[in-house]
Amino acid sequence: MQSNLIANEVSEKGIIALMYHRFEENKYPSTNIRINDFIKHIELMKNSNIEFIDEKTLKEIILKKKNYSEKKILLTIDDAFLSFYKNAWPILQKEKIPFILFVNTREINNRHPNYMSWDQIREIQKSNLGIIGGHSFSHEYLAFATEDEVIKDINKSIEDYKRELNFNPEIFSYPFGEYSLEVKNIVKKLGYVMAFGQHSGVIHQRSDIFELPRFPINESYGTLDRFSFLLNTSPLPYKFFKPDEKLLKTNNPPNIEIEFEQNVRNINCFTNEGGSWKKSEITYLDNNWIRVLLKEKYQPRRGKINCTLKMKDGSWGWLGKQFIVSD
Numbered sequence: 001m002q003s004n005l006i007a008n009e010v011s012e013k014g015i016i017a018l019m020y021h022r023f024e025e026n027k028y029p030s031t032n033i034r035i036n037d038f039i040k041h042i043e044l045m046k047n048s049n050i051e052f053i054d055e056k057t058l059k060e061i062i063l064k065k066k067n068y069s070e071k072k073i074l075l076t077i078d079d080a081f082l083s084f085y086k087n088a089w090p091i092l093q094k095e096k097i098p099f100i101l102f103v104n105t106r107e108i109n110n111r112h113p114n115y116m117s118w119d120q121i122r123e124i125q126k127s128n129l130g131i132i133g134g135h136s137f138s139h140e141y142l143a144f145a146t147e148d149e150v151i152k153d154i155n156k157s158i159e160d161y162k163r164e165l166n167f168n169p170e171i172f173s174y175p176f177g178e179y180s181l182e183v184k185n186i187v188k189k190l191g192y193v194m195a196f197g198q199h200s201g202v203i204h205q206r207s208d209i210f211e212l213p214r215f216p217i218n219e220s221y222g223t224l225d226r227f228s229f230l231l232n233t234s235p236l237p238y239k240f241f242k243p244d245e246k247l248l249k250t251n252n253p254p255n256i257e258i259e260f261e262q263n264v265r266n267i268n269c270f271t272n273e274g275g276s277w278k279k280s281e282i283t284y285l286d287n288n289w290i291r292v293l294l295k296e297k298y299q300p301r302r303g304k305i306n307c308t309l310k311m312k313d314g315s316w317g318w319l320g321k322q323f324i325v326s327d
Contacts, residue, residue, distance in 0.1 A: 013071035014202035014235040019214040020077045023087040029219040035087045037222055042095060045073055048231050054098035055131040065205055075099040076214060078135060078173055080116045092129060102135035102173035105160035118164045125165055134169040134192060143178045143247050143324045150186050178324045180247035184210045200306055200320035204235035213320055236309060236317040237261040247324045253294035263287040269307040275299040300325045
C-alpha cells in the first residue's frame with residue numbers, strides 16, 4: 001500500500017513525557033538525576049517555551065482528541081522516593097510546574113525510610129500541581145506474574161489509594177515499564193484509563209493509550225546535550241507494530257514490522273540485540289512500511305528498539321518500544 005503522505009512531515013507536535021525517579025541520590029546513577037542538572041532541565045524547558053501540561057490537559061488531548069497546535073511537556077516521577085519530596089518538589093512548587101507522581105504503596109505502608117509518607121503524598125495531592133498515579137502495590141515484575149497475582153497486587157494498591165487519598169487514580173505506570181498483553185488488559189479492566197511504559201518516544205493522538213511512551217531521565221541520559229535533543233523530538237505515528245505482544249517467550253529475536261502513517265525513507269532503527277546497542281538492518285516493504293532484521297537474541301530482561309527520522313521542520317521523529325525477555 002503506497003503512502004499518500006509527504007515524507008517527513010510533522011502533522012502533530014506531540015507531548016514529550018519525561019520520567020524521573022531519584023533526585024540527588026548519587027549512588028544510584030541509573031535512576032538518579034543530580035539536582036543541579038534537574039534545575040538546568042527546568043531552565044531549558046522554560047526557555048524552549050514548550051507548555052507544561054497536567055493530567056487534565058493530557059486527558060483532553062489524548063482521550064477527547066482536543067485540538068492543539070504546539071508541542072507539550074509532561075513531567076512524571078515514579079516510585080515516590082523521599083529524595084523527590086526533599087529535593088525536587090520544592091523546585092516544582094516554586095516554579096508552579098505540574099506533574100504526575102506514580103506511587104507504589106507497599107513501601108509507603110511499611111514506612112520505608114527511603115520513601116515518602118502518606119502525609120507527604122497527601123500534601124502533593126492537595127497542591128493542585130501534583131496528581132497521584134497508580135504504580136502497583138509491590139512494584140514487582142508483573143509481566144512474569146499470573147493473572148490472579150497481578151489482579152491481587154494492583155487491587156491492593158487501589159485499596160490503599162482509596163483509604164489514604166480517598167480516590168482511585170486513573171493513570172497507571174507499569175513497574176519497570178514492563179507489560180504484556182495480559183497486564184495491559186488487567187490494568188484497563190481495573191478502571192485505569194491510560195498507562196505509561198518506559199520506552200522512548202513522543203505521545204500523540206493515535207498512541208496506544210495503554211502503552212504510552214516516556215523518555216527515561218537519569219545521570220547518563222540526562223546530560224544537557226541529550227536533554228536539548230529530546231526537546232526537539234516529534235511523533236512517528238504508525239498503523240501497526242508487530243509483534244503486539246511485548247513479552248517474548250519463544251519468539252526471540254522477534255520479527256518486527258512497522259507500518260507508519262507517512263513515508264519513512266531514510267529512517268534508522270537501533271536495538272540492543274545481543275546485549276549492546278547497534279544500528280539494525282531494515283528492509284522496506286513500502287515507503288511507509290519496514291521490517292527490522294534482528295540477527296541476535298535480546299538478552300534478559302529487556303529488549304529495546306528506537307527508530308528515528310529527521311523531519312522537514314528540523315525535529316527528530318522518534319518511535320521506541322520495549323520487550324520483556326523470559327530467562
